[in-house]
Amino acid sequence: MLAIALEKIKDFAPLKRAAYVRVILAGFAAIVLSKAFRFFEHGFWEAGQATDFAAFHIAAQRVWLGDVELAYQFQWFMKMQAEASAGATGFMPWTYPPQFALLLSPLALLPGWAAYLLFMAVTLGAYLATLREIAKNNLELVLILTFPAIAVTIGGGQNGFLTGALIGLTCINVERRPYLSGIALGAMIIKPHLAIAVGAYMLLARRWSVIAAAGLTIILTSLVCTIVFGLSIWGAWLEGVRESASFLDEGRYPLFRMISTYAMLRAAGGSSTIAIWGQAVATCFALGTLLLSVVRGPSSRFALGVAVLTSLMISPYAYDYDLPIAGVALALLLPDFSNLATQRERSLTYGLLAFAGGYGLLRTALLAGDPGDSAGRSLAASVSGPALLVVLVLVLRAILRQAHYQGLEG
Amino acid sequence: MFRFKSAEKLNAADVFILAAIAAFASIVILVC
Numbered sequence: 479m480l481a482i483a484l485e486k487i488k489d490f491a492p493l494k495r496a497a498y499v500r501v502i503l504a505g506f507a508a509i510v511l512s513k514a515f516r517f518f519e520h521g522f523w524e525a526g527q528a529t530d531f532a533a534f535h536i537a538a539q540r541v542w543l544g545d546v547e548l549a550y551q552f553q554w555f556m557k558m559q560a561e562a563s564a565g566a567t568g569f570m571p572w573t574y575p576p577q578f579a580l581l582l583s584p585l586a587l588l589p590g591w592a593a594y595l596l597f598m599a600v601t602l603g604a605y606l607a608t609l610r611e612i613a614k615n616n617l618e619l620v621l622i623l624t625f626p627a628i629a630v631t632i633g634g635g636q637n638g639f640l641t642g643a644l645i646g647l648t649c650i651n652v653e654r655r656p657y658l659s660g661i662a663l664g665a666m667i668i669k670p671h672l673a674i675a676v677g678a679y680m681l682l683a684r685r686w687s688v689i690a691a692a693g694l695t696i697i698l699t700s701l702v703c704t705i706v707f708g709l710s711i712w713g714a715w716l717e718g719v720r721e722s723a724s725f726l727d728e729g730r731y732p733l734f735r736m737i738s739t740y741a742m743l744r745a746a747g748g749s750s751t752i753a754i755w756g757q758a759v760a761t762c763f764a765l766g767t768l769l770l771s772v773v774r775g776p777s778s779r780f781a782l783g784v785a786v787l788t789s790l791m792i793s794p795y796a797y798d799y800d801l802p803i804a805g806v807a808l809a810l811l812l813p814d815f816s817n818l819a820t821q822r823e824r825s826l827t828y829g830l831l832a833f834a835g836g837y838g839l840l841r842t843a844l845l846a847g848d849p850g851d852s853a854g855r856s857l858a859a860s861v862s863g864p865a866l867l868v869v870l871v872l873v874l875r876a877i878l879r880q881a882h883y884q885g886l887e888g
Numbered sequence: 889m890f891r892f893k894s895a896e897k898l899n900a901a902d903v904f905i906l907a908a909i910a911a912f913a914s915i916v917i918l919v920c
Binding site: 486501840 | 898901902905906909910912913915916917918919920
């Protein structure tokens with residue numbers, strides 16, 4: 479069984495466990511270096527397809543040029559892409575809050591390939607250090623299961639490690655350094671829709687220091703952005719988000735790479751209204767499970783793990799490159815989940831988490847032979863979202879089992 | 889590089905897991 483094979487690794491001799499970690503790290507390094515070399519040789523655009531990191535680099539450059547608010551208008555951002563790539567463009571709207579553009583701005587001082595290398599080295603390093611701190615003995619298991627999501631994130635030069643590290647830091651420090659935890663949670667303003675469930679956990683667990691520090695971080699960074707970019711940046715950002723929502727409504731994003739219930743239903747042919755209602759039901763289920771884990775779960779660590787896992791299920795707009803956060807969730811859940819879930823449930827959970835991370839890429843590989851078929855790309859089945867929902871059902875079963883044991887003891 | 893005692897040698901599960909990791913890394917390099 480998958481669970482037995484993977485869980486046995488932590489009992490291996492240190493040398494063999496180190497070999498596992500080194501092979502995995504070598505895999506990450508190989509992908510990072512090969513991508514950096516390709517960017518050095520050909521730039522970010524190859525065969526008409528742009529790497530996601532290109533959008534980050536363009537936005538960083540626009541900060542220095544003083545017109546970053548134009549990046550929020552899709553037509554302008556397309557022109558910026560065309561300028562940066564000698565004519566080629568991709569479907570890459572810019573919808574991040576201004577804090578993220580400000581954070582990226584130093585990268586504009588480097589050529590694209592070097593900026594990619596630096597961004598990956600810093601964020602991946604921070605993410606892995608955070609994961610090691612949380613996972614401890616289960617590090618190899620977590621790394622193996624998160625490998626597809628990590629590899630996909632490196633491949634696109636995406637920001638999943640940054641959000642994963644920030645969520646991880648929030649969790650590590652919640653007990654002993656709540657203000658630091660709150661600063662990390664507040665820094666999640668760069669991708670606020672992935673922090674809603676963790677914020678809800680802080681409210682349910684009455685972590686007022688964390689909430690205060692997070693709120694202060696958001697206010698202060700917003701003030702800095704207002705001073706740097708001017709007040710109009712906020713209107714431009716909100717307009718960009720509205721425009722992006724209309725693109726989502728039109729099904730213009732690659733749904734098969736998205737991990738939400740919304741994407742699953744849209745890709746299955748459902749209307750936008752049905753998909754929104756489906757997403758609302760999934761969000762209620764996720765938040766209900768979170769509430770139950772806080773009230774009846776085996777430990778606060780486990781409840782925090784549920785919060786991190788469900789943070790991926792709240793918004794319709796979430797991708798496979800956001801799944802490094804699931805590694806943090808697994809690391810938090812594992813000690814209790816190993817005791818509460820059956821071997822079959824654990825095997826299914828492990829398999830589904832790895833599958834959710836790798837499905838989008840494998841599907842991309844299958845569609846690569848026909849790059850012009852954009853309709854086929856958007857309509858390909860989106861199954862990572864349901865995989866995560868099944869994982870949440872298995873986590874819910876573990877919580878109910880714990881509640882049952884508590885009832886017997888009481 | 890790595891010297892394993894007989895009890896620590898790679899078994900079939902180890903080889904499968906490490907091969908899967910290498911295969912996926914190769915796909916990412918080729919496709920992304």
